[in-house]
Amino acid sequence: MSGAGNGFPVPDERQLDLERLDLERLARLRAQLVAHDCAAGLFYDPTNIRYATGTSNMQVYGLHNPCRYVFVPAEGPTVLFDFAGCAHLSAGRSAVGEVRPAVSWYHFIVGERVAEKAALWAEEIAELMARHGGGERRLAVDRLDPAGLRALEARGIAVADGQEVANQARKIKTPQEVLAVRAAVDGCETAIGRMAAALAPGITEQALWSHLHQANIELGGEWIETRLLTSGPRTNPWYQECSGRVIEAGDIVAFDTDLIGLHGYSADLSRTWVAGERPAGDAQRRLYAAAFEQVTRNIPLFRPGVSFGEIAARAQRPPERYRGLPGAALAHGIGLCNEYPLIVDPSAWEAGGVEGRVEAGMVFCVEAFAGEPGGREGVKLEQQILVTETGPELLSARLDETLL
Structure with a gap:
């Protein structure tokens, strides 16, 4: 950098x-x-x-x-x-x-x-x-x-x-691809930094989202595949698209970059913030802790030789009260875009699980969503990792721990 x-x-x-x-x-x-x-x-x-x-x-x-x-x-x-x-x-x-x-x-x-x-x-x-x-x-x-x-x-x-x-x-990245992926993730982190600097009560979801697009293009990136940035009650359930809603003080703001960046490589990171100077509420902290724990505990599972089924069976899941909503998969491959394989939640394994084994050189995004059915807000987190011969290497910045 x-x-x-x-x-x-x-x-x-x-x-x-x-x-x-x-x-x-x-x-x-x-x-x-x-x-x-x-x-x-x-x-x-x-x-x-x-x-x-x-x-x-x-x-x-x-x-x-x-x-x-x-x-x-x-x-x-x-x-x-x-x-x-x-x-x-x-x-x-x-x-x-x-x-x-x-x-x-x-x-x-x-x-x-x-x-x-x-x-x-x-x-x-x-x-x-x-x-x-x-x-x-x-x-x-x-x-x-x-x-x-x-x-x-x-x-x-x-x-x-x-x-x-x-x-x-x-599915297996060459050494030069790994360099390209690192550049794309670095560019995405820069764009996230600009979003963080622009976040203040009174800005709309779409205006905040535009900072990600602008930075990506400025740095040599290409496009963004989805419009997943929401705030306040629009964070739950997940998969609502960015809107003209005005972000208010104390709102959770959650987003998923789904960004095609430098050299055409993707950086797919999710972050959740609280807008303004107001401290996070207890319910917001519980949501964040559940998603944080799921992502951070699941990353170490991605070691060469481990089967996708083993990962699904051993994966940390959100607490029971957060399992009633459709949410993210446990992980998916990534390169020039979201790529094979997709590792689904254990509850969906019988219907949609695909077997295979983790190999060195694979790049994954490990993700989680925590939101209670009928609850006001939800938290989305996602990290990008490279599988090495000795285990997973975090490519994206460490998750914020101030909301724990």
């Missing part, structure tokens, strides 16, 4: 090697293509495109308009299909072998010509499979509308689940 003129730290990125970052990620993705018996992958999700190529272009637009994609053979050069006129954006990226204009066949662009354009698109993909697939016809695809699936299958291509391939590649 290096000092900033405004009194808040800014990320120190001097050690990050972007070429290594790109090539190490691509190598992991290719290894998973081989492991899943796929000759190549075709990725539309902007986060998967970034993972494969290191490139970024209209990321949020691309989340709902399939305007760019990348063909990644298990062996051979990647082919990035980018938005028309954007080939220059990937100049010099070592993970990009070739750039071509994307063939768009989504309805917004082509109207009633979807089937026609999808056929042209599929012909190009089939040609690449014939050239680089070594005779294999199995292609991993992360997102695909029905017309595209039909067009590929008509050309003898077997489509496999590309999102699983990408998830398995992305």
